[in-house]
Amino acid sequence: MQVVVLGGGVIGVCTAYYLAREGVDVIVLEAGPDVATGTSYANAGQISPGYSTPWAAPGMSLKALKWMFQKHAPLSARWDGSLFQLRWMLQWFSNCNESSYARNKERMMRISEYSRDCLQQLRAETGISYEHRCAGTLQLFREQAQVDAAQKDIRVLHECGVPFELLDRDGVIRAEPGLEGASALIAGGLRLPKDETGDCRLFTQELSRMARALGVRFQFGMRVEKLLNVGDKITGVQYEKGGKRGVLSADGYVMAMGVDSRQALLDVGVDVPVYPVKGYSLTMPVFDPSRSPISTVLDETYKIAITRFDRRIRVGGMAELKGVDRTLLSQRRETLEMVVKQLFPGGDLSKAEFWTGLRPMTPDGPPIVGETFFQNLYLNIGHGTLGWTMACGSGRYVKDLLLGRETQIRQEGLSMRRYSRNVI
Known part of the structure; x- marks a missing residue:
């Protein structure tokens, strides 16, 4: 099985690493010259599930x-x-009430606590x-x-x-x-x-080296222009590199391009509030x-x-x-x-x-992680200020979904289902 992960920040690299550990053939496409050159470069450094x-x-x-x-x-x-x-701001303000706050905080803490456990396990296993x-x-x-x-x-x-x-x-x-x-x-x-706490950029660089050792291929300078689809299946990624265009196809795709994700997804009719x-x-x-x-x-x-x-x-x-x-x-x-x-x-x-x-950032707070109405497209986006906190858990969670396995935490409220009846 071959999977293309779109994005080489901490979210994308964690996703690629966990997939590769299961024997998946992974290609990471990143517009920058290296991993963690965008939002993962110099964030606040806190891993704060609480x-x-x-x-x-x-x-x-x-x-x-x-x-x-x-x-x-x-x-x-x-x-x-x-x-x-x-x-987006209207959706944000509509969530500024006690019941929404408690619900959204529980969802965020659910994946954050799981992510901290995944990080600790990863540290113990790999050093x-x-x-x-x-x-x-x-x-x-x-x-x-x-x-x-x-x-x-x-x-x-x-x-x-x-x-x-x-x-x-x-x-x-x-x-x-x-x-x-x-x-x-x-x-x-x-x-x-x-x-x-920890240096997110340093972590991402070190994990990318471990991912390479597992066979993950990183391709830099790859600007994603659009996703291609036939019916309910993504058939490829159209990209531009050095003035040349091409199409890369795989069995599965994971969108982890941070703030650039929304525009890429709009081309195939997926409107994410990020x-x-x-x-x-x-x-x-x-x-x-x-x-x-x-x-x-x-x-x-x-x-x-x-x-x-x-x-x-x-x-x-x-x-x-x-x-x-x-x-x-x-x-x-x-x-x-x-x-x-x-x-x-x-x-x-x-x-x-x-x-x-x-x-x-999403208007309600929790990230958007999970399936879409395309059978082979998965989202790992919208982590806001907590991408470093949620990275390992989100990557492992999406890996389980993509491979058809039972997730270690409840799925309720983490996918796009909470925004639309038409999207899982």
């Missing part, structure tokens, strides 16, 4: 309006000229190294109102059996001693001790281990994560809804620098690498 939380949350619509007038807002929006953006740490995530609250609002998340954590610690200020400092010198007010925190949500990050050297985070500190006020690698610190976050735009805005860098200075002062930010990427 913090798998939909952006579509109760009260978010009012918060979004308020943020429009703030300089350092975690969310901003500008019309990109498309009706799709407006439709893969990617500067990982297993020291948890600390969600930092600057105001008591944030501590109080965390109760709805705690209820879902209880229901899903996820360990947590609700901390006061002293407890926060014990968990992350580097915060003792913070100038920002600290009201408390929610610590998720089972969460992990919108590019722009985020930013800074990567800088560790300046003083005693005044740096141990793992990940997530600032709830600005939705910015500060993550420790071996010799580097990654500061990532924010969300812009403005279409496909990869412009680096100095104002966003100012926000990232402001937060890290307030929480972990003393670093030399002049040496930081400033980066931006486009997260493929």
Whole structure:
């Protein structure tokens, strides 16, 4: 059996690896010059199943309006000229209620918890190294109102059996001693001790080497132009490379092209509500281990994560809804620098690498993983800010579906069935 995986980010590489382990002949098509050159390149670095939380949350619509007038807002929006953006935002706001939030959070946590287990198993079996740490995530609250609002998340954590610690200020400092010198007010925190961290790009590069050893072929510089079909079967992928066009055919196809997936799927009548949500990050050297985070500190006020690698610190976050735009805005860098200075002062930010990427986000939160009305086309897209968290589980889940095997987690709510009666 031969399968073409479209996309060489962390999602596509994980999918290819798990398929190859089962003896499948896999070809990965990637537009970039290597794996993990897009959204997987410099994300926040956190593997946070316990913090798998939909952006579509109760009260978010009012918060979004308020943020429009703030300089350092975690969310901003500008019309990109498309009706799709407006439709996506309406779907997003329609999910900003208690019942939808709880349902979507459970779906996200279901695949995230499974993914963490898959990652741990993979690490034990292969010894893969990617500067990982297993020291948890600390969600930092600057105001008591944030501590109080965390109760709805705690209820879902209880229901899903996820360990947590609700901390006061002293407890926060014990968990992350580097915060003792913070100038920002600290009201408390929610610590998720089972969460992990790691360099997503490094992981993807290492896993791609293991995939090659299993026979996976990576073809770079391959721009997918469209999918070809006859009836309910995909017959090939039309691509362009170096000015030349060609068609590649296989038995099965997995779409894992992130924000580029929607346009490619529209050509065969599959309309996925996946919108590019722009985020930013800074990567800088560790300046003083005693005044740096141990793992990940997530600032709830600005939705910015500060993550420790071996010799580097990654500061990532924010969300812009403005279409496909990869412009680096100095104002966003100012926000990232402001937060890290307030929480972990003393670093030399002049040496930081400033980066931006486009997260493929669904309006309700959970990714779209599973079958389509084409008998040989599978989706592994829409992971939003949690692609690194969900990568291994999503890849293994799609592998099981494609091979006709029973999945290790419930399928309910993970495919496109939740959007349309006409699509599985």
